[in-house]
Amino acid sequence: MPSISNKGALMPESPIRKLVPFAEKAIKKGKTIFHLNIGQPDIKTPEIALNAVKMHSLEILAYTRSEGSEAYRVKIANYYKKNNIDVNHEDIIVTTGGSEALLFAFGSIMDSDDEVIIPEPFYANYNGFSTSSGVKIVPVISKIEDNFALPPIEEFEKLITAKTKAILICNPGNPTGYLYSKDEIKKLAKLVKKHDLFLIADEVYREFTYDGRKHYSVMQEEDIEVHAIMIDSVSKRYSMCGARVGCLVSKNKEVIRTALKFAQARLSPPTFAQIASEAALDTPQQYFDEVIEEYVDRRNTLVKELKKIEGIKVAKPNGAFYCVAELPIKNADHFAQWLLEHFDVNNETVMVAPAAGFYSTPNVGLNQIRIAYVLKKESLIKAVNILKEALKIYKY
Known part of the structure; x- marks a missing residue:
């Protein structure tokens, strides 16, 4: 059988996307998932950009x-x-x-x-x-x-x-x-x-x-x-x-x-x-002002809620829409998969990105997760509560 390249074998899996199969199985079981794992904003694309494509005259x-x-x-x-x-x-x-x-x-x-x-x-x-x-x-x-x-x-x-x-x-x-x-x-x-x-x-x-x-x-x-x-x-x-x-x-x-x-x-x-x-590029400044205000509100909500959980460390971000939290666990990869496969609160669970994949030094960041605060405040509060309840019973 022909072999793949060494380069191909060494290509790392995405720490963000590798959990997708487990999320899909959870959804098939009827679970609702709060996606804190990927930086896909829920903010609407500016209409001016969408209209430029809709109204094009290219032949x-x-x-x-x-x-x-x-x-x-x-x-x-x-x-x-x-x-x-x-x-x-x-x-x-x-x-x-x-x-x-x-x-x-x-x-x-x-x-x-x-x-x-x-x-x-x-x-x-x-x-x-x-x-x-x-x-x-x-x-x-x-x-x-x-x-x-x-x-x-x-x-x-x-x-x-x-x-x-x-x-x-x-x-x-x-x-x-x-x-x-x-x-x-x-x-x-x-x-x-x-x-x-x-x-x-x-x-x-x-x-x-x-x-x-x-x-x-x-x-x-x-x-x-x-x-x-x-x-x-x-x-x-x-x-x-x-x-x-x-x-x-x-x-x-x-x-x-x-x-x-x-x-x-x-x-x-x-x-x-x-x-x-x-x-x-013609998007008005008001769009950004509103987006920034929304993200500041979400960041403040997320950090405040996370700090209520005993044993968690969280770095307060001053930009982008991510934060890293250190959890009182040994292995965030296992925890993230466990959340999707074995845990829910009222049939709702959370998908996070294990942070070890954001390091190249081996065995660093094993107990950290990245959270993308690209959800509305109400969803963020629910998601953090699910994490809180999960950490009460998680044994690893």
């Missing part, structure tokens, strides 16, 4: 340019300028989601066995992107006790070797919801400049910042133009996860030229989705 659904349509890229650049990020459309490559942007970035700046340093816990698919690119992740652990703040810069410097090519951050963070400060970004900027590395920032949650805090982009930092690569996406900003449109942004012309070759190999990003995404 041929043709390829666009490999780097994305010029009209869309010009409009993206204008959006960034409004956010104090000075780039032009030639600094932007439109991609099939932020995922492809990261793959293009890895492929453009790293060879097989090169290293990228990432604060963990981090977005679980970074593990998959690194495996498929033949790149090694070198983790630096941030701690729940510090609210998952940037680890001391000395910890990064200890890990830099001749193989190190980049530092990657997610800001605000998935799964932690941590928002890096301007000072923390400046420390990283100084470090990558000193060691001639790239600084990749996944900024797909830029709009989602709370408590008066402001997002500071790596693209705003002066003197690191050749080092900085920004990853972005429409998925969360406009509740358009299914559009699969993102972009890679850099003022480093060689990075853009190289990434374009990867873009040409897959021909072009999706045409209809670019039409919707271009229209979404």
Whole structure:
């Protein structure tokens, strides 16, 4: 029998999606599931984006340019300028989601066995992107006790070797919801400049910042133009996860030229989705104001309810719509599956994402879960109550 590749065997399962079969069985048994496991917002997509597709006049659904349509890229650049990020459309490559942007970035700046340093816990698919690119992740652990703040810069410097090519951050963070400060970004900027590395920032949650805090982009930092690569996406900003449109942004012309070759190999990003995404850029500020107000309310409700449970630690997020909670258990993978297979309150249960999959260091985060607060307050309160009742009888 022919064998699969070693790379394929090493590809990690999604910690978010691997529990889906158990959830489907629970639903077939008539259970209601509160999905705290996946960052799929329940916020409506802006009508302006949906209408752009409904009212299109295309007669041929043709390829666009490999780097994305010029009209869309010009409009993206204008959006960034409004956010104090000075780039032009030639600094932007439109991609099939932020995922492809990261793959293009890895492929453009790293060879097989090169290293990228990432604060963990981090977005679980970074593990998959690194495996498929033949790149090694070198983790630096941030701690729940510090609210998952940037680890001391000395910890990064200890890990830099001749193989190190980049530092990657997610800001605000998935799964932690941590928002890096301007000072923390400046420390990283100084470090990558000193060691001639790239600084990749996944900024797909830029709009989602709370408590008066402001997002500071790596693209705003002066003197690191050749080092900085920004990853972005429409998925969360406009509740358009299914559009699969993102972009890679850099003022480093060689990075853009190289990434374009990867873009040409897959021909072009999706045409209809670019039409919707271009229209979404005209979404009024009121939409975001209302969304932020809703998420702050949900975050406050979630954290308040979780803190009522004895033995739980929870990091308060300042951005995105996730938080990490540490439970008084040994293995969150087992607990998450048990919730779906063997537990309910009035025929209702909860689906969570075990946090170990957001680390690359073995046996770290085993008793942690990521919660996405993408449900209405009433559902969040019910879901936390189910967790509370489950922890009373869970024995492992």
